[in-house]
Each structure stands twice: as C-alpha cells, then as structure tokens.
Amino acid sequence: IMDPKKLVEGSAKHPQPGKVFQYGTAGFRMKANLLDSVVYRVGLLAALRSRKLNGQTIGVMITASHNPPEDNGVKLVDPMGEMLEASWEAYATLLANAATDEALLELYKKLSSDLKINGEAPARVIFARDTRASGSRLVGCLIDALEAAGAEHTDFKLLTTPQLHYLVRCVNTKGTQYEYGDVSEQGYYEKIGAAFKRAMKHRKSSGAVTVDCANGVGGPKLKELLKYLPTKAEGGVDIKVINDDVVKPENLNVQCGADFVKTNQRAPPSSTTKPLERCASLDGDADRVVYYFTSDENIFRLLDGDRIATLAASFLGDLGRQSGLAEHLKIGVVQTAYANGASTQYVESNLKLPVICTPTGVKHLHHAATRFDIGVYFEANGHGTVLFSPAALKAIATHEPQSPAQQAALETLQALTELINQTVGDALSDLLLVEVILAHKNWGMREWLDTYVDLPNRLVRVEVRDRNMFVAVDAERRLESPPGAQAEIDKLVGKYKQGRSFARASGTEDAVRVYAEAATRGEADDLAGKVANVVR
Ligand code: NG1
Ligand code: ZN
Incomplete structure (x- = not known):
C-alpha cells in the first residue's frame, strides 16, 4: 500500500520545477535536468495503473530515443507490451503538473478513488533505461516513487525500448496459453x-x-x-x-x-x-x-519505413499464397500521411492490398493494424512492426501443408511470427526481418529499391505563434482550422502534377510541419514552400 508520509517526502526530494508538462506521443521528453519530478510522478502512476489492473505488471522506460544526449524521457508500457492506454495519458499529465508535494498526494488519492482502485491490490512495475548519463539518476527518482507507492519493482538496467516491451508481455502472459517468452534479456x-x-x-x-x-x-x-x-x-x-x-x-x-x-x-x-x-x-x-x-x-x-513495410507486405503475401493460407490471411498495411505516395500506390496497385492511413503516433498505427489478420505498420521514420491476429496465428500453427513447397513457406511464416516483435516496433527484430526477406528473394539493395520510384518530397518545419490553432482531421491530411487554410492548400496542390501536401501541428515540438510531394524535386520544394507560407 501507498505510504502518504513517504510519498510527500519523496516528492519533496524531487520538486516540481514550476513547469507545465504534457504526456505526448513519446511520453514525457525534455532536457534531462527537468525530469526528476516527472519521473517520480510517472512512478506513482505506474503503481496506480498496476493496482487498477489487479497487479498486472506495468513497464517504465527511461529514454529520449533519437533526441540529443542531454535530453531524456519516460513512458509507460501496458501489460501486453503496448503503449499506455490513451485515457491514462491525461492522468500522467495531471500528476506531473501537481504544483506542491501535498497537492500531489491529494491528487494521487483522488485518482485512486475516482478510478475505483483497490489500494490493497498488489502493484508490480519493471523498468529499464537507455545509455544516457542522466538515466541512473532518474532511475533513483523512479525507485523513490515505487517505494512510496508500495509497488514491487525490478530494475532491468540497460535495455532497448522494445526489449522492455517484450519483458512486460512475457511477465504478464507467463503460465498462460499466450506465453510470449522467458522473462529475461537472454530469453529475448x-x-x-x-x-x-x-x-x-x-x-x-x-x-x-x-x-x-x-x-x-x-x-x-x-x-x-x-x-x-x-x-x-x-x-x-x-x-x-x-x-x-x-x-x-x-x-x-x-x-x-x-x-x-x-x-x-x-x-x-x-x-x-x-x-x-x-x-x-x-x-x-x-x-x-x-x-x-x-x-x-x-x-x-534511403530505404525507410515505407520501404520496409512494402517489402514485408510483399513477402508475407507471397508466403500466404505459397503456404496455401492466402484466404485465411487478410494482409493490410497501415501508414501515416507522411508515407510516400508512391509506396501507397505500390501496395494498392501492385500488391493489391488495402492501406489504412492513421494520425501520427505509433499507438494509432498499432491499433489500426489489429484490424487485419496480418497488419503491417510502419512510420516513414522506420518505427513499425507486423502484427499477427490470434486467428492468423492459429491458422499458421495448425495448417496441414499439401506439398513440400507449402511446407517450406509455412515454416518460414511460422518463424516470422516468432521473429517479429508483437508488442512494438523493434529495430533489432525488424533488421533481421529485412535480412530474411532479402535472403529469400535473393535481392540486393538495388532490387529492393527498384520495386517502385519514390515521389520527390519535402518536409518543412514552420515556427508559428500558436500551434494549437492548427486542428487537423482526416488522419491529419486536412486542416479544419484555421478557417480557409485548407481551401488555400487545395488550390496550391491542384497546380502540381502528382501533387500532395498537408500541414499539421507537431505532437512533439512547438511547430507546424508541412509535407509536400510532387512529380519533380523542384515542384515538391516549391509546393512545400508555398504551403508553409499559408500556415506561417
Ligand atoms: P510529430 O512531432 O508529431 O510530427 C514525430 C514524428 C513521428 C513520431 C513522433 C513520436 C515525423 C514527421 N513525425 O511526431 O513520426 O515518430 O515524433 O516520436 O517524423
Ligand atoms: Zn526510438
């Protein structure tokens, strides 16, 4: 159970620096010297979330991913290894912004009662960090919170983010029919x-x-x-x-x-x-x-996330047909508006597979990918994975091959269900996936690149007075506000061959991003510049 005295004392050790924080698409992320109170409060939330889920284990990852060395960040991992449920992001934000130690305690109690959390339920948290210098200090803040909240905790030290996601799923499925793997780094x-x-x-x-x-x-x-x-x-x-x-x-x-x-x-x-x-x-x-x-x-x-997605979708389609399982395995690809238009066209016209476009942020893509038997999702920046539905896994596990060729394809397909991290995009697993596919297709980089030709594109970052003025709809492909902006963008886009452009507020930076593509390099640059002027 939570110890109120400890909670307040711990909070006093890691005081709120008088800033406003927001749990965004990447959790909390900022200069590491601002993060102590945030990590402390995320620790409290992890304990609450675990208790709410009757002691299922929650993960806490301390990392700032691709950001500079002096940054750091923290995010929560839900029991099946997914990102934190969206409705809880707001509680994280509330806790991070409680102004005083006492206000924090009151908020903790209020959340606990509003969410009908049994304070006596066990709380279990596992955590890890990347290699940043600030990581071990922030782990100290986290442990203070977990002790105050009365949560059992295990420190997995240095791990990749996807390794922690893997471990969280392993702990919570241990001993069930959905067992995901051994709960150890070695198991991974x-x-x-x-x-x-x-x-x-x-x-x-x-x-x-x-x-x-x-x-x-x-x-x-x-x-x-x-x-x-x-x-x-x-x-x-x-x-x-x-x-x-x-x-x-x-x-x-x-x-x-x-x-x-x-x-x-x-x-x-x-x-x-x-x-x-x-x-x-x-x-x-x-x-x-x-x-x-x-x-x-x-x-x-460059062969980015779009290329990995198209490569994976093409190979999985082949394996589906070769193993005789095609009709049981509906494959789909999930992208964001940043995917190159040529990749979308290739998936729809050449691979003849459906494409879903979602807003930016892996949680949106991941969720949409679960609508297929095999859902391939990647952001252009290289974050993504392939999800197999329970029905697909069953079909792949139980299918009786009718020929040696079917058997071979089936074996490869079975292996891929184990190779591909089902919790989150995982660079190590994705790397091996690409290598497997290139080895099977007997392709080098040239053959992979030649599957289709990317449309020239340009991404521009525009500093604006208030990015909240920019409200996007339709998977962020259109601006609903400010009024009139979208009509102007449409008019510009209409003047370019194969033109496509959109503007949206960044979820991670104080800016609006403008993306444009067109038939030639010059036209893509030109269109991006003009659309940037519309939002500027
Ligand atoms: P924002 O800042 O909302 O555009 C960026 C990336 C996303 C995603 C998130 C989370 C682009 C254009 N956007 O989002 O793809 O990775 O950060 O880290 O690359
Ligand atoms: Zn990352």
Missing part, C-alpha cells in the same frame, strides 16, 4: 535467435549488412544478439556493428543513427562502406531502423 535473444535460424532455413542466399547503432543501447544489445545467431558460414548474415560507443554518452545520436540519416538524407559522415553495400541505422533506443546505400553513380539512396 534466444527467442529471436531461434526464429531467425528457422526463417533462414529455406533461403536462397545470404548477405552482409553494416549496422550503425547511433552510439546507443542498440550497439551492445545487437552484439549480444549476434551470439545467438548463425554465423555467415552457418548460413547466417554477416552483421557488422559500428557506432556502438556507449562509454561516451555524449556521442549518442550525434552525426549518426536512424534519425540523422532520415532527416539529413545522407549516411553518417563516419561511414566507410562502398557503393551498393547494405547499411542500416538504428536510433538511440533501437525501436527504429532505416536502410540505405550509395548507388554506382554515388547517389545516396
């Missing part, structure tokens, strides 16, 4: 390693990839995972790890990593790979991955 490697080996059994070739780990937690974790994977000689993939310096946390995400590559449309300056060599970059907490290479003509080519 064993599960993925075994699945990868099975998925590679019927491959045509195998390749090599250089992985930039953003100098973050993904570096040591990928190196650990390699111990569980077959070597190149054993038919595995030759994975070379670079930018894995976590001894100097000030290097995290600096001039490297998935966000650097995606934003700057270039390889990390430290990269020494040769033309056509396969490269991938993870972000700081290893939940995003993008691929890239330099072409023969020395042009940088």
